[in-house]
Amino acid sequence: MLEFAILGLLHESPMHGYELRKQLTTKLGAFRAAISYGSLYPTLRRLQAAGCITEESVAPAADAPLLTNRRSRVVYKITAEGKERFQELLGSSGPETFDDPGFGVHFAFFARTDSATRLRILEGRRRRVEERREGMRDVLSRAAERLDAYTLELQRHGLDACEREVRWLEELIAHERSGRPPQVTIPSNPPPDPPER
Amino acid sequence: MLEFAILGLLHESPMHGYELRKQLTTKLGAFRAAISYGSLYPTLRRLQAAGCITEESVAPAADAPLLTNRRSRVVYKITAEGKERFQELLGSSGPETFDDPGFGVHFAFFARTDSATRLRILEGRRRRVEERREGMRDVLSRAAERLDAYTLELQRHGLDACEREVRWLEELIAHERSGRPPQVTIPSNPPPDPPER
DNA sequence: TGCCCGATGTATCGGGTCGATACATCGCAC
DNA sequence: GTGCGATGTATCGACCCGATACATCGGGCA
Numbered sequence: 001m002l003e004f005a006i007l008g009l010l011h012e013s014p015m016h017g018y019e020l021r022k023q024l025t026t027k028l029g030a031f032r033a034a035i036s037y038g039s040l041y042p043t044l045r046r047l048q049a050a051g052c053i054t055e056e057s058v059a060p061a062a063d064a065p066l067l068t069n070r071r072s073r074v075v076y077k078i079t080a081e082g083k084e085r086f087q088e089l090l091g092s093s094g095p096e097t098f099d100d101p102g103f104g105v106h107f108a109f110f111a112r113t114d115s116a117t118r119l120r121i122l123e124g125r126r127r128r129v130e131e132r133r134e135g136m137r138d139v140l141s142r143a144a145e146r147l148d149a150y151t152l153e154l155q156r157h158g159l160d161a162c163e164r165e166v167r168w169l170e171e172l173i174a175h176e177r178s179g180r181p182p183q184v185t186i187p188s189n190p191p192p193d194p195p196e197r
Numbered sequence: 198m199l200e201f202a203i204l205g206l207l208h209e210s211p212m213h214g215y216e217l218r219k220q221l222t223t224k225l226g227a228f229r230a231a232i233s234y235g236s237l238y239p240t241l242r243r244l245q246a247a248g249c250i251t252e253e254s255v256a257p258a259a260d261a262p263l264l265t266n267r268r269s270r271v272v273y274k275i276t277a278e279g280k281e282r283f284q285e286l287l288g289s290s291g292p293e294t295f296d297d298p299g300f301g302v303h304f305a306f307f308a309r310t311d312s313a314t315r316l317r318i319l320e321g322r323r324r325r326v327e328e329r330r331e332g333m334r335d336v337l338s339r340a341a342e343r344l345d346a347y348t349l350e351l352q353r354h355g356l357d358a359c360e361r362e363v364r365w366l367e368e369l370i371a372h373e374r375s376g377r378p379p380q381v382t383i384p385s386n387p388p389p390d391p392p393e394r
Numbered sequence: 395t396g397c398c399c400g401a402t403g404t405a406t407c408g409g410g411t412c413g414a415t416a417c418a419t420c421g422c423a424c
Numbered sequence: 425g426t427g428c429g430a431t432g433t434a435t436c437g438a439c440c441c442g443a444t445a446c447a448t449c450g451g452g453c454a
Contacts (some may be wrong), residue, residue, distance in 0.1 A: 002410085018432050026336050027348065030355030033296040034328075041434060073432070099230040110347035117412050132230070139223050150226065150307035157365055158227030161358065168354055169436085199440085215403050216428045237406060270403070294413090 007086040008109045010053060010078040015073065017041065027084025044076060047073075052082030095119050098132045120196065121178050126169040131152045133162035140157050198299050199232065199240045204283040207275040209249060214238065214271065228301025243274060249279030270281040290318050295329045316373050328333045330359035 009015065009023050017040060024035045030169075047053045057072045078086075090113055093106070103125045110118050136159040144152060199221075206212065206220050214237060221232045240291055244250045247320055254269045275283075288302070300322045333356040341349060 016432075017434090018430095026340070027331075029333065029336070030351045033294060036412050036414095037434070038413070038436080042410080064242070097230060104351070107351050108348055111345035132226075139226070143223065145314065148308035149304055152302070153225045154304050161361075164358075164361075172350070213403075215401095231441095233441050233443095234405070235407080235442070239418090239439080 001041055001056075001100075001105050004086070004089045004102075005045060005105050005108070005181050006043060006047065006106075007052060007078060007082055008112070010076055011083065011112075013088055014075050014077040016058075016076065017044065018078070028101070029102055031107075032101050047082070048076075050085075051079060052083075052085050061147055091109070091117055093124050098128050115176060115179070119173065122169055122173050122176065126166060126173070129162050129169065131163050133166065135158060136162060198297075198302050199236055201283070201286045201299075202302050202305070204249060204275060204279050205302075205309070207273055208283055211272050211274040212275065213255075214241065217273070224371065225298070225301055227299050228304075238332060239311060244279070245273075246282065247278075247282075248276060249282050250275055255313075270329070274339050276339070288314055290321050295325050312373060315347070316370065319366055319370050319373065323363060326359050326362050326366065330356060330363065333359060 004026060005024055006020065009027065010018060011095075015023070017037070019054070021035055021037065021040055026039075028035070034071065048055050054077050056075045056077065058075050071136050084163070090106075090109065093102075101119065106113075136155055139147075140159065141153055147155075202221055203217065204266060204291075206217060218234065218237055221237075221311050223231070241250065241252070251274050253272045253274065255272050279306065287303075287306065290299075299347055300318065303318050309387075310318075313379070325381070333352055337349070337352055337356065344352070
């Protein structure tokens with residue numbers, strides 16, 4: 001999945017690793033937290049070995065630093081093969097698990113996907129979240145008396161989050177079907193923080 | 198973190214792997230999806246090597262199956278050392294990242310934790326979620342024009358989830374300070390499903 | 395009666411990901 | 425002038441996951 005996201009970003013413009021990580025963090029930040037270098041660099045190696053990207057060592061500006069044998073920056077560019085691979089990944093929906101980051105990554109590149117694929121991915125996600133929601137309902141209704149108050153509260157909160165996500169997906173699906181892009185209601189500003197503590 | 202959860206469950210009663218996995222899935226299901234055997238068994242090995250649990254091969258009931266050299270079930274029991282380790286883990290708050298399952302695991306065992314530790318963990322979690330929330334607000338306010346509608350919508354949804362979790366944590370913290378256990382408002386029943394599609 | 399299927403049950407393997415860590419340069423504030 | 429935080433490349437060990445293999449058991453169904 002990281003492979004997918006990297007190709008998507010390099011599709012827009014070449015970059016070096018550090019910048020790539022920053023962009024990945026904001027682009028995928030809503031579902032995953034931060035991408036570590038321990039994942040990034042090996043993935044870049046793999047992509048390069050597969051011929052999807054090229055690594056190009058760029059010497060720093062020739063003027064300033066005299067004889068320091070400084071490490072040069074490495075710029076990664078996508079190749080034609082890489083673009084093909086990206087298109088292929090764009091159309092394929094990821095695995096069928098719930099907490100899989102694949103959905104978030106796909107969503108992040110929805111602007112480059114056709115509407116049919118978007119619908120397929122959104123509905124697939126909805127199905128998975130609904131399954132999870134049902135599982136939690138079962139726990140709450142069937143096993144409630146065997147669990148302590150904190151476990152129950154955790155379960156309730158999780159169920160709540162699932163229901164909310166399903167509603168969100170329903171809205172997106174409806175918008176998708178109507179042919180309009182999603183509602184872009186930017187929250188005007190940080191709502192006033194709750195009273196001091 | 199899996200280590201922690203396993204010790205917590207075995208603390209209640211001995212179990213074999215399959216049952217352990219089922220219990221783990223419901224107990225931690227609200228934050229993590231499912232625990233794979235590829236994680237479970239190696240962790241059990243590690244725990245056994247560390248002297249925290251014992252593995253005991255239990256032959257099946259001696260009567261029924263004649264000469265089939267059936268594989269016997271393995272029952273895991275916690276040791277005194279394991280109980281010590283569990284207490285130690287109960288008090289320690291996990292790492293400082295956002296999407297770390299450590300919080301969920303800790304929360305799942307709050308019933309065995311003292312109030313001071315509960316407060317510390319809840320407040321630590323709140324701080325991390327608040328940081329993430331601020332990061333998302335920054336993206337939305339500072340980089341909004343450079344991102345497409347779908348990325349923005351994803352960000353908005355993520356921000357929403359963060360705000361909601363902060364409110365949830367605030368409630369729990371308030372309850373904790375007042376000395377009462379959390380509100381146990383079990384949702385009566387599945388709300389009627391949205392209209393047919 | 396036989397047959398298949400799903401639940402129970404133990405276990406490994408390859409590969410991806412993480413957090414910690416190391417090293418080096420740059421600009422700038424104190 | 426010195427330390428500190430941002431930029432920048434990179435690796436290592438530990439951990440976890442999905443897929444897979446193998447085996448038993450009860451029950452439905454033809």
